[in-house]
Amino acid sequence: MVSTIQNTDVKQKDAARAAVVAVTSRAVFDCGVGGGDDVCGVGVAFPLLQALQRVNERLLEENPAESLLFDVVLITTSSQQQQQSSRISSSTRHYGLEVSRFCFSSEEDFIESLLTNGVQLFLTTDRNEATQASQSGVLSALLDQQIASCPPEQLRVMFCGDAIVQPDTGPTPASRQVAQSFSTQLGEMRQRFGVFNSPLSIVLVTSRGGRESCSGALQKLRSRGVSVDEAYCLAGAPQGPIVSLLRPHFLLSEGFRNLEE
Protein backbone atom coordinates (compact mmCIF):
# COMPACT_ATOMS: atom_id res chain seq x y z
CA MET A 1 0.00 0.00 0.00
CA VAL A 2 1.46 3.31 -1.06
CA SER A 3 1.22 6.30 1.15
CA THR A 4 2.14 9.67 -0.23
CA ILE A 5 2.83 12.30 2.35
CA GLN A 6 3.49 15.94 1.81
CA ASN A 7 6.40 17.47 3.66
CA THR A 8 4.78 20.41 5.37
CA ASP A 9 8.15 21.99 6.11
CA VAL A 10 8.62 22.68 2.43
CA LYS A 11 6.64 24.91 0.08
CA GLN A 12 4.88 22.75 -2.50
CA LYS A 13 5.74 23.27 -6.15
CA ASP A 14 3.47 24.08 -9.04
CA ALA A 15 2.74 20.58 -10.41
CA ALA A 16 2.19 21.84 -13.94
CA ARG A 17 5.53 23.57 -14.22
CA ALA A 18 7.99 21.84 -11.92
CA ALA A 19 10.41 19.12 -12.95
CA VAL A 20 9.49 16.21 -10.71
CA VAL A 21 12.52 14.18 -9.70
CA ALA A 22 12.15 11.09 -7.54
CA VAL A 23 15.15 9.73 -5.67
CA THR A 24 15.14 6.48 -3.73
CA SER A 25 15.54 6.94 -0.01
CA ARG A 26 18.18 4.25 -0.04
CA ALA A 27 20.34 6.47 -2.23
CA VAL A 28 19.86 9.55 -0.06
CA PHE A 29 20.15 8.05 3.39
CA ASP A 30 22.13 5.24 4.91
CA CYS A 31 19.66 4.04 7.53
CA GLY A 32 21.69 1.08 8.63
CA VAL A 33 20.09 -1.13 11.21
CA GLY A 34 19.24 1.50 13.79
CA GLY A 35 15.67 1.81 14.91
CA GLY A 36 13.30 4.19 16.58
CA ASP A 37 13.79 7.80 15.65
CA ASP A 38 17.52 7.71 15.05
CA VAL A 39 18.55 10.08 12.31
CA CYS A 40 19.94 8.19 9.31
CA GLY A 41 23.43 8.74 7.96
CA VAL A 42 23.89 10.38 4.58
CA GLY A 43 23.95 8.27 1.43
CA VAL A 44 25.70 8.72 -1.93
CA ALA A 45 22.93 10.91 -3.35
CA PHE A 46 23.03 13.43 -0.52
CA PRO A 47 25.22 15.94 -2.42
CA LEU A 48 22.92 15.44 -5.41
CA LEU A 49 19.94 16.56 -3.36
CA GLN A 50 21.88 19.53 -2.10
CA ALA A 51 22.77 20.42 -5.67
CA LEU A 52 19.11 20.21 -6.76
CA GLN A 53 18.25 22.44 -3.84
CA ARG A 54 20.96 24.89 -4.81
CA VAL A 55 19.50 25.19 -8.31
CA ASN A 56 16.09 25.98 -6.83
CA GLU A 57 17.58 28.62 -4.51
CA ARG A 58 19.36 30.31 -7.39
CA LEU A 59 16.27 30.13 -9.62
CA LEU A 60 14.23 31.87 -6.93
CA GLU A 61 16.96 34.47 -6.46
CA GLU A 62 16.67 35.32 -10.15
CA ASN A 63 12.88 35.35 -9.98
CA PRO A 64 11.04 34.91 -6.66
CA ALA A 65 7.93 33.90 -8.60
CA GLU A 66 9.74 31.17 -10.55
CA SER A 67 7.64 28.05 -11.05
CA LEU A 68 10.11 26.00 -13.09
CA LEU A 69 11.82 24.36 -10.15
CA PHE A 70 12.91 20.88 -9.16
CA ASP A 71 10.16 19.11 -7.26
CA VAL A 72 11.95 16.44 -5.26
CA VAL A 73 10.17 13.31 -4.16
CA LEU A 74 11.75 10.76 -1.84
CA ILE A 75 10.53 7.26 -2.65
CA THR A 76 10.96 3.92 -0.96
CA THR A 77 11.12 0.91 -3.23
CA SER A 78 10.99 -2.00 -0.80
CA SER A 79 8.86 -3.00 2.16
CA GLN A 80 11.98 -2.87 4.30
CA GLN A 81 12.51 0.80 3.48
CA GLN A 82 8.77 1.36 3.74
CA GLN A 83 9.01 0.36 7.38
CA GLN A 84 11.65 3.02 7.96
CA SER A 85 9.20 5.74 6.93
CA SER A 86 9.32 7.73 10.15
CA ARG A 87 13.12 7.69 10.26
CA ILE A 88 13.19 8.82 6.64
CA SER A 89 10.86 11.77 7.26
CA SER A 90 12.58 12.79 10.45
CA SER A 91 16.02 12.56 8.82
CA THR A 92 14.78 14.70 5.92
CA ARG A 93 13.63 17.35 8.38
CA HIS A 94 16.79 17.02 10.41
CA TYR A 95 19.00 17.82 7.41
CA GLY A 96 16.61 20.47 6.13
CA LEU A 97 16.31 18.81 2.73
CA GLU A 98 13.94 20.38 0.26
CA VAL A 99 11.82 17.29 -0.33
CA SER A 100 8.17 18.10 -1.13
CA ARG A 101 6.72 14.61 -0.89
CA PHE A 102 7.42 11.15 0.42
CA CYS A 103 6.16 8.08 -1.38
CA PHE A 104 6.33 5.12 0.92
CA SER A 105 5.93 2.24 -1.48
CA SER A 106 7.26 -1.28 -1.77
CA GLU A 107 8.78 -3.38 -4.56
CA GLU A 108 5.33 -4.08 -5.96
CA ASP A 109 3.91 -0.62 -6.17
CA PHE A 110 6.76 1.87 -6.48
CA ILE A 111 6.27 2.02 -10.27
CA GLU A 112 2.63 2.95 -9.70
CA SER A 113 3.82 5.66 -7.30
CA LEU A 114 6.15 7.08 -9.90
CA LEU A 115 3.38 7.22 -12.46
CA THR A 116 0.68 8.68 -10.23
CA ASN A 117 3.04 11.32 -8.94
CA GLY A 118 3.97 12.47 -12.43
CA VAL A 119 7.65 11.71 -11.88
CA GLN A 120 9.73 12.89 -14.81
CA LEU A 121 13.07 11.53 -13.67
CA PHE A 122 13.67 8.58 -11.38
CA LEU A 123 17.10 8.27 -9.76
CA THR A 124 18.21 5.09 -8.06
CA THR A 125 21.35 3.17 -7.18
CA ASP A 126 19.61 -0.07 -8.13
CA ARG A 127 19.92 -1.21 -11.74
CA ASN A 128 16.81 -3.40 -11.63
CA GLU A 129 14.68 -0.57 -10.36
CA ALA A 130 16.00 1.70 -13.12
CA THR A 131 15.21 -0.91 -15.76
CA GLN A 132 11.72 -1.54 -14.45
CA ALA A 133 10.96 2.17 -14.38
CA SER A 134 12.32 2.66 -17.92
CA GLN A 135 10.21 -0.16 -19.19
CA SER A 136 7.16 1.49 -17.72
CA GLY A 137 7.95 4.69 -19.53
CA VAL A 138 9.58 6.65 -16.71
CA LEU A 139 12.92 8.29 -17.54
CA SER A 140 15.49 6.77 -15.21
CA ALA A 141 19.13 7.17 -14.42
CA LEU A 142 21.38 4.91 -12.42
CA LEU A 143 23.31 6.65 -9.66
CA ASP A 144 26.95 5.73 -9.27
CA GLN A 145 28.74 5.29 -5.95
CA GLN A 146 31.18 7.98 -7.07
CA ILE A 147 28.59 10.71 -6.89
CA ALA A 148 29.12 10.90 -3.15
CA SER A 149 32.12 13.09 -3.93
CA CYS A 150 30.39 15.31 -6.48
CA PRO A 151 30.14 19.00 -5.71
CA PRO A 152 26.94 20.05 -3.91
CA GLU A 153 27.24 23.63 -5.23
CA GLN A 154 26.63 22.80 -8.85
CA LEU A 155 24.33 20.23 -10.38
CA ARG A 156 26.26 18.52 -13.16
CA VAL A 157 24.16 16.61 -15.68
CA MET A 158 25.89 14.56 -18.31
CA PHE A 159 24.42 13.71 -21.68
CA CYS A 160 25.97 10.76 -23.46
CA GLY A 161 26.13 11.13 -27.18
CA ASP A 162 26.40 7.37 -27.37
CA ALA A 163 25.44 5.18 -24.47
CA ILE A 164 28.10 5.07 -21.78
CA VAL A 165 25.65 3.44 -19.45
CA GLN A 166 24.07 0.80 -21.65
CA PRO A 167 20.34 1.01 -21.15
CA ASP A 168 18.88 -2.41 -20.64
CA THR A 169 16.03 -1.62 -22.92
CA GLY A 170 16.29 0.25 -26.17
CA PRO A 171 14.60 3.59 -26.30
CA THR A 172 10.97 3.32 -27.29
CA PRO A 173 9.31 6.30 -28.90
CA ALA A 174 7.56 6.96 -25.58
CA SER A 175 10.79 6.89 -23.58
CA ARG A 176 12.45 9.14 -26.16
CA GLN A 177 9.60 11.54 -25.65
CA VAL A 178 9.95 11.70 -21.87
CA ALA A 179 13.71 12.04 -22.17
CA GLN A 180 13.37 14.92 -24.58
CA SER A 181 10.79 16.77 -22.54
CA PHE A 182 12.87 16.47 -19.38
CA SER A 183 15.97 17.68 -21.12
CA THR A 184 14.02 20.60 -22.59
CA GLN A 185 13.00 21.57 -19.06
CA LEU A 186 16.62 21.33 -17.95
CA GLY A 187 17.59 23.48 -20.89
CA GLU A 188 15.01 26.05 -19.92
CA MET A 189 16.28 26.12 -16.34
CA ARG A 190 19.82 26.54 -17.60
CA GLN A 191 18.77 29.56 -19.63
CA ARG A 192 17.78 31.39 -16.45
CA PHE A 193 21.48 31.73 -15.67
CA GLY A 194 24.37 33.29 -17.50
CA VAL A 195 27.28 31.52 -19.14
CA PHE A 196 29.36 31.94 -16.03
CA ASN A 197 28.67 30.85 -12.46
CA SER A 198 25.61 28.71 -13.15
CA PRO A 199 24.38 26.29 -10.46
CA LEU A 200 23.54 23.86 -13.26
CA SER A 201 26.11 22.62 -15.75
CA ILE A 202 25.24 20.53 -18.79
CA VAL A 203 28.04 18.29 -19.98
CA LEU A 204 28.13 16.37 -23.26
CA VAL A 205 30.36 13.37 -23.84
CA THR A 206 30.56 11.55 -27.15
CA SER A 207 32.66 8.47 -26.66
CA ARG A 208 33.03 6.67 -29.97
CA GLY A 209 32.40 9.04 -32.84
CA GLY A 210 34.67 11.82 -34.03
CA ARG A 211 34.19 15.55 -34.04
CA GLU A 212 31.24 15.44 -36.42
CA SER A 213 29.19 13.44 -33.96
CA CYS A 214 30.10 15.88 -31.20
CA SER A 215 29.15 18.88 -33.29
CA GLY A 216 25.94 17.15 -34.37
CA ALA A 217 25.02 16.37 -30.78
CA LEU A 218 25.71 19.95 -29.68
CA GLN A 219 23.49 21.33 -32.41
CA LYS A 220 20.72 18.79 -31.92
CA LEU A 221 20.58 19.55 -28.20
CA ARG A 222 20.61 23.23 -29.00
CA SER A 223 17.59 22.76 -31.24
CA ARG A 224 15.79 21.24 -28.26
CA GLY A 225 16.60 24.26 -26.16
CA VAL A 226 19.51 22.64 -24.33
CA SER A 227 22.67 24.73 -24.37
CA VAL A 228 25.61 22.49 -23.45
CA ASP A 229 28.33 24.03 -21.25
CA GLU A 230 31.14 21.51 -21.53
CA ALA A 231 31.79 19.09 -24.38
CA TYR A 232 34.21 16.19 -24.54
CA CYS A 233 34.70 14.22 -27.70
CA LEU A 234 36.65 11.10 -26.84
CA ALA A 235 36.81 9.51 -30.29
CA GLY A 236 37.56 6.10 -28.81
CA ALA A 237 39.90 7.17 -26.01
CA PRO A 238 39.36 5.27 -22.73
CA GLN A 239 36.38 6.80 -20.96
CA GLY A 240 37.42 6.20 -17.37
CA PRO A 241 40.14 8.84 -16.95
CA ILE A 242 38.06 11.60 -18.56
CA VAL A 243 34.66 10.78 -17.05
CA SER A 244 36.10 10.51 -13.55
CA LEU A 245 37.25 14.12 -13.89
CA LEU A 246 33.84 15.30 -15.03
CA ARG A 247 32.02 14.22 -11.88
CA PRO A 248 28.46 14.30 -13.13
CA HIS A 249 25.66 13.71 -10.66
CA PHE A 250 23.82 11.61 -13.19
CA LEU A 251 23.93 10.59 -16.84
CA LEU A 252 21.08 10.83 -19.28
CA SER A 253 21.59 8.39 -22.08
CA GLU A 254 18.21 6.85 -22.71
CA GLY A 255 16.57 8.28 -25.78
CA PHE A 256 19.72 10.09 -26.78
CA ARG A 257 21.31 7.42 -28.85
CA ASN A 258 19.98 9.26 -31.85
CA LEU A 259 22.21 12.21 -31.01
CA GLU A 260 25.05 10.58 -32.91
CA GLU A 261 23.12 9.39 -35.92
Next chain:
Amino acid sequence: MTEINPNGWAPVENNGEEKDCAAAKAANKTRPPKPRYAVTIAVSSRTLFNMVAERKIYEEEGLEKYVAHQVEHENKPLKPGPAFPFVKALMNVNSRLRELYPDSKELFDIVLMTNNHAQVGVRLINSINYYDLTIERICATGGKSPTGYLKAYMTNLYLSKDSEKVIEAIKEGIAAATMFMQETDKENQLSDTQLRVAFDGDAVLFSDESEIIVKKHGLDTFFEHEKEFENKPLAQGPLKCFLESLGKLQRKFYAKNERMNCPIRTFLVTARSAASSGARVLKTLRSWGLEIDEALFLAGAPKGPLLQKIKPHIFFDDQMFHIDGAKELGTISAHVPYGIGQKYHKGKLIEQPAKKE
Protein backbone atom coordinates in the same frame (compact mmCIF):
# COMPACT_ATOMS: atom_id res chain seq x y z
CA MET B 1 49.52 20.34 -49.93
CA THR B 2 49.25 16.82 -48.73
CA GLU B 3 45.78 15.40 -49.03
CA ILE B 4 44.67 13.25 -46.16
CA ASN B 5 42.76 10.35 -47.63
CA PRO B 6 40.51 8.71 -45.05
CA ASN B 7 40.47 5.49 -47.03
CA GLY B 8 44.21 5.22 -46.73
CA TRP B 9 44.11 5.11 -42.95
CA ALA B 10 44.92 1.93 -41.15
CA PRO B 11 41.97 -0.01 -39.73
CA VAL B 12 41.93 0.00 -35.95
CA GLU B 13 42.71 -3.46 -34.61
CA ASN B 14 39.66 -5.51 -33.75
CA ASN B 15 39.76 -5.59 -29.98
CA GLY B 16 36.41 -7.25 -29.63
CA GLU B 17 34.58 -4.14 -28.51
CA GLU B 18 32.98 -3.54 -31.89
CA LYS B 19 29.93 -5.71 -32.26
CA ASP B 20 28.19 -3.67 -34.87
CA CYS B 21 30.08 -3.92 -38.17
CA ALA B 22 28.69 -0.75 -39.65
CA ALA B 23 29.58 1.24 -36.56
CA ALA B 24 33.04 -0.31 -36.53
CA LYS B 25 33.64 0.62 -40.13
CA ALA B 26 32.49 4.17 -39.53
CA ALA B 27 34.64 4.38 -36.40
CA ASN B 28 37.71 3.06 -38.22
CA LYS B 29 37.64 5.93 -40.62
CA THR B 30 37.92 8.53 -37.90
CA ARG B 31 39.31 6.94 -34.78
CA PRO B 32 42.75 8.11 -33.68
CA PRO B 33 45.01 5.70 -31.77
CA LYS B 34 44.60 5.22 -28.02
CA PRO B 35 46.51 7.78 -25.94
CA ARG B 36 49.04 5.32 -24.62
CA TYR B 37 50.38 4.53 -28.09
CA ALA B 38 50.17 7.93 -29.66
CA VAL B 39 52.30 11.01 -29.31
CA THR B 40 49.56 13.32 -28.06
CA ILE B 41 49.82 16.99 -28.89
CA ALA B 42 47.22 19.18 -27.19
CA VAL B 43 46.61 22.59 -28.72
CA SER B 44 44.42 25.35 -27.37
CA SER B 45 41.88 27.12 -29.58
CA ARG B 46 43.91 30.32 -29.68
CA THR B 47 47.07 28.57 -30.80
CA LEU B 48 45.29 26.57 -33.48
CA PHE B 49 43.29 29.51 -34.76
CA ASN B 50 43.70 33.24 -34.80
CA MET B 51 41.16 34.48 -32.28
CA VAL B 52 42.70 37.86 -31.59
CA ALA B 53 39.58 39.81 -32.59
CA GLU B 54 37.32 37.48 -30.64
CA ARG B 55 39.58 37.69 -27.62
CA LYS B 56 39.22 41.45 -27.74
CA ILE B 57 35.45 41.08 -27.53
CA TYR B 58 35.85 38.85 -24.50
CA GLU B 59 38.15 41.31 -22.77
CA GLU B 60 36.15 44.41 -23.60
CA GLU B 61 32.57 43.17 -23.56
CA GLY B 62 32.62 40.09 -21.33
CA LEU B 63 32.00 36.39 -21.61
CA GLU B 64 28.33 36.46 -22.61
CA LYS B 65 28.92 38.77 -25.57
CA TYR B 66 31.96 36.75 -26.58
CA VAL B 67 30.06 33.45 -26.65
CA ALA B 68 27.13 35.08 -28.47
CA HIS B 69 29.52 36.50 -31.06
CA GLN B 70 31.14 33.12 -31.65
CA VAL B 71 27.77 31.44 -32.05
CA GLU B 72 26.57 34.13 -34.43
CA HIS B 73 29.63 33.64 -36.60
CA GLU B 74 29.98 29.92 -36.23
CA ASN B 75 29.74 29.23 -39.93
CA LYS B 76 32.60 31.59 -40.61
CA PRO B 77 35.90 29.68 -40.39
CA LEU B 78 38.59 31.14 -38.17
CA LYS B 79 41.96 32.04 -39.62
CA PRO B 80 45.02 29.91 -38.80
CA GLY B 81 46.85 30.56 -35.54
CA PRO B 82 50.51 30.10 -34.54
CA ALA B 83 50.24 26.33 -34.06
CA PHE B 84 48.52 25.78 -37.39
CA PRO B 85 51.65 25.15 -39.49
CA PHE B 86 52.95 22.83 -36.77
CA VAL B 87 49.69 20.85 -36.82
CA LYS B 88 49.78 20.54 -40.63
CA ALA B 89 53.36 19.31 -40.38
CA LEU B 90 52.30 16.69 -37.79
CA MET B 91 49.55 15.54 -40.14
CA ASN B 92 52.09 15.12 -42.90
CA VAL B 93 54.28 12.95 -40.69
CA ASN B 94 51.24 10.81 -39.92
CA SER B 95 50.56 10.26 -43.63
CA ARG B 96 54.13 9.19 -44.18
CA LEU B 97 53.98 6.86 -41.16
CA ARG B 98 50.77 5.28 -42.38
CA GLU B 99 52.32 4.63 -45.77
CA LEU B 100 55.17 2.72 -44.18
CA TYR B 101 53.33 1.19 -41.22
CA PRO B 102 49.65 0.81 -42.14
CA ASP B 103 48.73 -0.94 -38.90
CA SER B 104 50.75 1.12 -36.48
CA LYS B 105 49.21 3.04 -33.61
CA GLU B 106 52.36 5.08 -33.06
CA LEU B 107 51.23 8.32 -34.62
CA PHE B 108 50.66 11.90 -33.62
CA ASP B 109 47.28 12.44 -32.06
CA ILE B 110 46.21 16.07 -32.03
CA VAL B 111 43.69 17.06 -29.36
CA LEU B 112 41.91 20.40 -29.16
CA MET B 113 42.15 21.31 -25.49
CA THR B 114 40.28 24.52 -24.82
CA ASN B 115 38.56 26.01 -21.82
CA ASN B 116 36.08 27.65 -24.13
CA HIS B 117 32.39 27.11 -23.58
CA ALA B 118 30.96 24.18 -25.53
CA GLN B 119 28.83 26.48 -27.70
CA VAL B 120 32.04 27.99 -29.08
CA GLY B 121 33.05 24.40 -29.89
CA VAL B 122 30.70 24.37 -32.87
CA ARG B 123 32.64 27.16 -34.57
CA LEU B 124 35.91 25.48 -33.68
CA ILE B 125 34.74 22.18 -35.18
CA ASN B 126 33.45 23.97 -38.29
CA SER B 127 36.86 25.60 -38.68
CA ILE B 128 38.63 22.26 -38.24
CA ASN B 129 36.36 20.87 -40.95
CA TYR B 130 37.10 23.78 -43.24
CA TYR B 131 40.83 23.10 -43.18
CA ASP B 132 40.32 19.33 -43.10
CA LEU B 133 42.53 18.93 -40.03
CA THR B 134 42.72 15.51 -38.45
CA ILE B 135 41.58 16.51 -35.01
CA GLU B 136 38.94 14.20 -33.58
CA ARG B 137 39.45 14.56 -29.85
CA ILE B 138 38.16 17.68 -28.22
CA CYS B 139 37.80 18.98 -24.69
CA ALA B 140 35.83 22.20 -24.30
CA THR B 141 35.92 22.55 -20.56
CA GLY B 142 33.68 25.60 -20.16
CA GLY B 143 36.19 27.43 -17.96
CA LYS B 144 37.74 24.58 -16.00
CA SER B 145 41.48 24.03 -15.90
CA PRO B 146 42.69 21.66 -18.64
CA THR B 147 45.48 20.09 -16.57
CA GLY B 148 43.51 17.05 -15.43
CA TYR B 149 42.39 16.34 -18.98
CA LEU B 150 45.94 16.76 -20.29
CA LYS B 151 46.99 14.00 -17.95
CA ALA B 152 44.02 11.82 -18.84
CA TYR B 153 45.11 11.99 -22.48
CA MET B 154 48.74 11.27 -21.57
CA THR B 155 49.68 14.46 -23.34
CA ASN B 156 53.21 14.67 -24.69
CA LEU B 157 53.10 18.38 -25.52
CA TYR B 158 50.64 21.15 -24.65
CA LEU B 159 50.56 24.47 -26.51
CA SER B 160 48.54 27.41 -25.25
CA LYS B 161 48.55 31.18 -25.37
CA ASP B 162 47.86 31.32 -21.65
CA SER B 163 51.10 31.17 -19.70
CA GLU B 164 49.32 30.32 -16.44
CA LYS B 165 47.94 27.13 -17.89
CA VAL B 166 51.34 26.31 -19.36
CA ILE B 167 53.05 26.82 -16.00
CA GLU B 168 50.50 24.59 -14.32
CA ALA B 169 51.07 21.88 -16.90
CA ILE B 170 54.85 22.03 -16.51
CA LYS B 171 54.45 21.74 -12.75
CA GLU B 172 52.53 18.54 -13.38
CA GLY B 173 55.34 17.18 -15.52
CA ILE B 174 53.72 17.83 -18.88
CA ALA B 175 55.87 19.42 -21.61
CA ALA B 176 54.23 22.71 -22.41
CA ALA B 177 54.94 26.08 -23.96
CA THR B 178 53.25 29.42 -24.53
CA MET B 179 52.89 30.27 -28.20
CA PHE B 180 53.24 33.61 -29.89
CA MET B 181 52.20 34.75 -33.32
CA GLN B 182 55.04 36.01 -35.46
CA GLU B 183 54.94 39.76 -35.59
CA THR B 184 56.32 40.33 -39.01
CA ASP B 185 54.48 40.40 -42.30
CA LYS B 186 57.18 38.49 -44.04
CA GLU B 187 56.11 34.94 -43.44
CA ASN B 188 58.88 32.44 -43.45
CA GLN B 189 58.20 29.83 -46.07
CA LEU B 190 57.90 26.66 -44.06
CA SER B 191 58.43 23.17 -45.40
CA ASP B 192 55.30 21.19 -46.12
CA THR B 193 57.15 17.91 -46.40
CA GLN B 194 59.18 17.96 -43.20
CA LEU B 195 58.32 18.79 -39.59
CA ARG B 196 61.13 20.99 -38.27
CA VAL B 197 61.38 21.55 -34.52
CA ALA B 198 64.03 23.74 -32.89
CA PHE B 199 64.92 23.58 -29.21
CA ASP B 200 66.99 25.75 -26.94
CA GLY B 201 69.20 23.65 -24.66
CA ASP B 202 69.37 24.86 -21.09
CA ALA B 203 66.07 24.95 -19.22
CA VAL B 204 64.27 23.42 -22.21
CA LEU B 205 65.86 20.07 -23.05
CA PHE B 206 68.11 20.22 -20.02
CA SER B 207 67.50 21.48 -16.51
CA ASP B 208 68.38 25.03 -15.60
CA GLU B 209 71.28 23.98 -13.40
CA SER B 210 73.89 25.54 -15.65
CA GLU B 211 71.87 28.66 -16.26
CA ILE B 212 71.77 29.18 -12.54
CA ILE B 213 75.56 29.25 -12.55
CA VAL B 214 75.65 31.85 -15.32
CA LYS B 215 73.12 34.08 -13.58
CA LYS B 216 74.68 33.80 -10.17
CA HIS B 217 78.38 33.50 -10.91
CA GLY B 218 78.89 34.78 -14.43
CA LEU B 219 80.04 33.33 -17.72
CA ASP B 220 83.63 32.54 -16.80
CA THR B 221 82.58 30.35 -13.90
CA PHE B 222 80.03 28.75 -16.21
CA PHE B 223 82.66 27.82 -18.81
CA GLU B 224 84.97 26.37 -16.19
CA HIS B 225 82.15 24.42 -14.61
CA GLU B 226 80.94 22.96 -17.88
CA LYS B 227 84.45 21.90 -18.86
CA GLU B 228 84.99 20.26 -15.51
CA PHE B 229 81.70 18.41 -15.61
CA GLU B 230 81.77 17.67 -19.32
CA ASN B 231 81.19 13.99 -18.73
CA LYS B 232 78.45 14.37 -16.18
CA PRO B 233 75.07 14.38 -17.92
CA LEU B 234 72.86 17.36 -17.24
CA ALA B 235 69.52 16.71 -15.60
CA GLN B 236 66.55 16.66 -17.93
CA GLY B 237 64.39 19.64 -18.75
CA PRO B 238 60.66 19.93 -19.46
CA LEU B 239 60.90 19.18 -23.19
CA LYS B 240 63.32 16.28 -23.08
CA CYS B 241 60.54 13.70 -23.27
CA PHE B 242 59.00 15.42 -26.25
CA LEU B 243 62.32 15.26 -28.10
CA GLU B 244 62.44 11.61 -27.14
CA SER B 245 59.03 10.93 -28.64
CA LEU B 246 60.11 12.65 -31.88
CA GLY B 247 63.21 10.48 -31.92
CA LYS B 248 61.11 7.34 -31.56
CA LEU B 249 59.11 8.27 -34.63
CA GLN B 250 62.24 9.21 -36.55
CA ARG B 251 63.69 5.77 -35.94
CA LYS B 252 60.63 4.24 -37.58
CA PHE B 253 61.65 6.00 -40.78
CA TYR B 254 65.28 5.00 -40.41
CA ALA B 255 64.20 1.39 -40.02
CA LYS B 256 62.62 1.60 -43.46
CA ASN B 257 65.66 3.22 -45.03
CA GLU B 258 64.09 6.64 -45.07
CA ARG B 259 66.77 8.53 -43.15
CA MET B 260 67.58 10.83 -46.06
CA ASN B 261 63.91 11.51 -46.58
CA CYS B 262 62.80 11.66 -42.96
CA PRO B 263 59.84 14.00 -42.46
CA ILE B 264 61.02 15.00 -38.98
CA ARG B 265 64.12 17.09 -38.36
CA THR B 266 65.25 18.41 -34.97
CA PHE B 267 67.55 21.31 -34.16
CA LEU B 268 69.37 22.43 -31.06
CA VAL B 269 69.89 26.18 -31.05
CA THR B 270 71.93 27.13 -28.03
CA ALA B 271 73.84 30.13 -26.82
CA ARG B 272 76.56 27.77 -25.65
CA SER B 273 79.75 27.66 -27.65
CA ALA B 274 81.11 24.59 -29.38
CA ALA B 275 84.60 25.14 -28.04
CA SER B 276 83.92 25.25 -24.35
CA SER B 277 80.47 24.41 -23.04
CA GLY B 278 79.02 22.57 -26.00
CA ALA B 279 80.57 19.17 -25.41
CA ARG B 280 78.63 18.54 -22.23
CA VAL B 281 75.36 19.04 -24.06
CA LEU B 282 76.20 16.57 -26.82
CA LYS B 283 77.44 14.04 -24.31
CA THR B 284 74.29 14.41 -22.26
CA LEU B 285 72.12 13.73 -25.30
CA ARG B 286 74.22 10.71 -26.12
CA SER B 287 73.88 9.39 -22.58
CA TRP B 288 70.12 9.64 -22.93
CA GLY B 289 70.23 7.75 -26.21
CA LEU B 290 68.78 10.74 -27.99
CA GLU B 291 69.80 12.12 -31.32
CA ILE B 292 69.40 15.65 -32.50
CA ASP B 293 69.84 16.23 -36.22
CA GLU B 294 71.59 19.60 -36.10
CA ALA B 295 73.28 21.24 -33.12
CA LEU B 296 73.97 24.92 -33.58
CA PHE B 297 76.23 26.62 -31.07
CA LEU B 298 75.90 30.38 -31.22
CA ALA B 299 78.41 31.32 -28.53
CA GLY B 300 76.09 34.11 -27.47
CA ALA B 301 75.18 35.42 -30.93
CA PRO B 302 71.51 36.28 -31.51
CA LYS B 303 69.29 33.36 -32.46
CA GLY B 304 66.91 35.26 -34.75
CA PRO B 305 68.91 35.23 -38.00
CA LEU B 306 69.86 31.58 -37.68
CA LEU B 307 66.27 30.55 -36.99
CA GLN B 308 65.23 32.51 -40.04
CA LYS B 309 67.41 30.15 -42.06
CA ILE B 310 66.26 27.01 -40.28
CA LYS B 311 62.57 27.88 -40.67
CA PRO B 312 61.22 25.62 -37.91
CA HIS B 313 57.51 25.02 -37.48
CA ILE B 314 58.12 25.77 -33.83
CA PHE B 315 61.03 27.00 -31.73
CA PHE B 316 61.16 26.41 -27.95
CA ASP B 317 63.13 28.67 -25.62
CA ASP B 318 62.91 29.51 -21.93
CA GLN B 319 64.02 33.12 -22.27
CA MET B 320 61.65 35.79 -23.56
CA PHE B 321 64.66 37.69 -24.86
CA HIS B 322 65.30 34.93 -27.40
CA ILE B 323 61.61 34.48 -28.14
CA ASP B 324 61.32 38.18 -28.99
CA GLY B 325 64.37 38.01 -31.21
CA ALA B 326 62.98 35.01 -33.05
CA LYS B 327 59.53 36.53 -33.47
CA GLU B 328 60.92 39.73 -34.94
CA LEU B 329 62.41 37.77 -37.80
CA GLY B 330 59.32 35.69 -38.46
CA THR B 331 59.96 32.49 -36.50
CA ILE B 332 57.03 30.83 -34.76
CA SER B 333 58.14 30.70 -31.14
CA ALA B 334 57.00 29.04 -27.96
CA HIS B 335 58.11 30.12 -24.52
CA VAL B 336 58.86 27.45 -21.92
CA PRO B 337 58.24 29.15 -18.56
CA TYR B 338 60.65 27.06 -16.57
CA GLY B 339 63.68 27.65 -14.41
CA ILE B 340 65.73 30.57 -13.33
CA GLY B 341 65.39 32.36 -16.65
CA GLN B 342 61.90 33.45 -15.62
CA LYS B 343 63.28 35.64 -12.89
CA TYR B 344 65.54 37.56 -15.25
CA HIS B 345 64.98 39.92 -18.16
CA LYS B 346 67.95 40.69 -20.43
CA GLY B 347 70.34 39.56 -17.74
CA LYS B 348 68.85 41.64 -14.95
CA LEU B 349 66.96 40.20 -12.01
CA ILE B 350 63.27 41.12 -12.27
CA GLU B 351 61.79 42.76 -9.20
CA GLN B 352 59.35 40.25 -7.76
CA PRO B 353 55.87 41.80 -7.70
CA ALA B 354 53.98 41.67 -4.40
CA LYS B 355 51.93 38.48 -4.27
CA LYS B 356 48.32 38.93 -5.35
CA GLU B 357 45.93 38.59 -2.42
